[in-house]
Amino acid sequence: MITTNDFKKGMRYEHENAPWQIMEHTVHNPSARGAATLVKVKARNLVTGQVLQKSFKSGDTFEEPDLAKLKVQFLYEEGTDLVFMDQETYEQYDVPKEKLGNSVDWMTDGFELDLLQYNGEIINIELPSSVIGVISSVEPGAKGDTASGKVFSKALLENGIQVMVPTFIKEGNKVKIDPSTNEYLGREN
Incomplete structure (x- = not known):
């Protein structure tokens, strides 16, 4: 379980049956007596890419999302999909180009990156930092x-x-x- 007290930039949590990643967060302590402390979060939905700002009460709890990160290598382009191979199991994954956005431009033979799976479905990729x-x-x-x-x-x-x-x-x-x-x-x- 994750609470709002654990929140930090880059942390992932599950809310409304979707995985979210925190981009920014602030803690707001109202001056009125008895008012609840609020945690304001700017987060990105890892499935849709939507960015929202939400407020939670201090102490709210969340589940950890069922995310898996696979180290893969780009193999080739096939129609509207890109084909990647898991570097440990040699299993191949077809990922629609539309899920990758501008990242498609970086795909050259042998390019290594991480695929992000949520509940067994590929939802996104993570490019290396450089x-x-x-x-x-x-x-x-x-x-x-x-x-x-x-x-x-x-x-x-x-x-x-x-x-x-x-x-x-x-x-x-x-x-x-x-x-x-x-x-x-x-x-x-």
Whole structure:
């Protein structure tokens, strides 16, 4: 059992027969005597992707969702589905592209990620926190604040994803990218 006292960012709980993940939470102590302490939560439904703000009384309890995380590797595209293989059991899973959103762009042969299952059904994927990509082309840098080094250029990775990189990054360089935001994190040696 999980109570509102256990809530923290990233925690998952079950509410209204759906798994939710906390994005933000605050505790609100009203000044009136006898008023209940409220816990305000901004959470994302892991099945639908819907984000809601909810308020709960301090001490409310919730079940832990029946979630399983599978380490998988992308194999190939088949029609409207992407096929992944569990790295431990070698079982294959077909996942509709529509469930993956913009994450589909990162799927290249051998790409490793986590599939999230809820009650045995695949509901979502979790990309790694950083991915190594190779720059295939870079546009010339624009004029900017060169004193602070905040001059960026548009670059294209080998998988076709566009990212903004510092002007010292050249074609063929390996870079570390956050796949959830396509943000440049650093150069990879």
